[in-house]
Amino acid sequence: xxxxxxxxxxxxxxxxxxxxxxxxxxxxxxxxxxxxxxxxxxxxxxxxxxxxxxxxxxxxxxxxxxxxxxxxxxxxxxxxxxxxxxxxxxxxxxxxxxxxxxx
Amino acid sequence: xxxxxxxxxxxxxxxxxxxxxxxxxxxxxxxxxxxxxxxxxxxxxxxxxxxxxxxxxxxxxxxxxxxxxxxxxxxxxxxxxxxxxxxxxxxxxxxxxxxxxxxxxxxxxxxxxxxxxxxxxxxxxxxxxxxxxxxxxxxxxxx
Numbered sequence: 001x002x003x004x005x006x007x008x009x010x011x012x013x014x015x016x017x018x019x020x021x022x023x024x025x026x027x028x029x030x031x032x033x034x035x036x037x038x039x040x041x042x043x044x045x046x047x048x049x050x051x052x053x054x055x056x057x058x059x060x061x062x063x064x065x066x067x068x069x070x071x072x073x074x075x076x077x078x079x080x081x082x083x084x085x086x087x088x089x090x091x092x093x094x095x096x097x098x099x100x101x102x103x
Numbered sequence: 104x105x106x107x108x109x110x111x112x113x114x115x116x117x118x119x120x121x122x123x124x125x126x127x128x129x130x131x132x133x134x135x136x137x138x139x140x141x142x143x144x145x146x147x148x149x150x151x152x153x154x155x156x157x158x159x160x161x162x163x164x165x166x167x168x169x170x171x172x173x174x175x176x177x178x179x180x181x182x183x184x185x186x187x188x189x190x191x192x193x194x195x196x197x198x199x200x201x202x203x204x205x206x207x208x209x210x211x212x213x214x215x216x217x218x219x220x221x222x223x224x225x226x227x228x229x230x231x232x233x234x235x236x237x238x239x240x241x242x243x244x245x246x
Contacts, residue, residue: 021125022154023118029210053125053143055150056218060210084143084222091221092201092214 003028005035012041014065017050020058028061036068044069045101049080058085059092066097077101105177108134116157116167116187124171124185125150131173132181137244144222145181145242151215152185152238158206160189160236180224184239191232199228 001018014032018024036044044065048054066076079101081089089095110131114120125146132145153169161167170186192198199220204213220226225241 019122021118021121021150022158023121025210026118053146053150055147055154056212056214057154057210059212059214063212064210084140084147087221088147088214088218091217092212 001028003031005031007039007041010041011043011045012036012039013045013047015047015050017052019053020051020061021053021055022057025057025061029064032065033068036065036072036074040072041069041074043075043077045077045079046098047080048078048085049082051081051085054085054088056088056092059088059094062089062094062098075099107175107177109172109174111172112170114153114169114171116161116164116169116189118154118157120169121150121153121157124153124169127171128173128181128183131175132242132244135175135179135181135244136246137181138246141242141244145183148219148222148240148242149183149185151219152183152240155215155238156185156187156189156236158209158211160187160191162190179243179245181242181244182239184237186235186237188235191234192228192230192236193232195228195230 001024004015006013076098128149156169172184174182199216201217202213204211223240223242227239230236
């Protein structure tokens with residue numbers, strides 16, 4: 001798993017590549033939350049286009065960041081989910097809380 | 104039914120082993136030429152079951168063991184069982200409900216069993232409080 005954090009006009013982009021499971025979701029959560037606290041962005045974009053595997057821990061990560069951002073009045077957008085990653089987001093109802101960016 | 108091939112392994116309940124378990128499952132399943140989707144289903148379901156054992160059964164404590172048995176059957180189905188000797192589940196029906204979790208602070212979504220159920224053809228959960236849990240899942244493979 002690899003995480004890149006990019007700032008673009010008060011929006012934080014978290015570009016994740018590789019696999020998201022419980023083991024590395026803990027690391028993701030720490031790094032992204034630290035940046036949210038420091039930057040207090042208006043929006044967080046979670047880019048999952050490079051994610052090759054994700055289980056419900058990834059879902060927990062997305063919903064957890066929804067809560068982090070809701071705490072400072074910001075929104076979360078998810079983009080690039082494909083295959084089973086997208087299936088999990090759809091079936092969980094996560095898109096009722098986070099926006100889906102279609103490209 | 105005849106077992107064509109099997110793998111039995113015991114892993115310490117460490118989160119770093121979640122990836123090992125799902126990759127091992129995919130490697131065994133790959134022997135019967137599954138689709139990419141079927142491989143992804145097995146990896147995800149095994150990851151969920153092993154994560155449950157680590158996070159819930161042993162509550163992150165060191166020293167616990169996760170016992171995994173995987174079988175390829177004559178009819179092309181893949182059967183995996185994940186067993187722990189952890190705290191057990193008092194109410195299995197409740198635990199299997201979507202969005203039910205006993206560990207919200209750890210960002211558990213409560214979707215583990217729902218995902219196992221959706222991605223595999225059969226899911227059986229046997230548990231005894233204080234003694235442990237066995238999750239057995241079956242997936243029919245092939246095109």
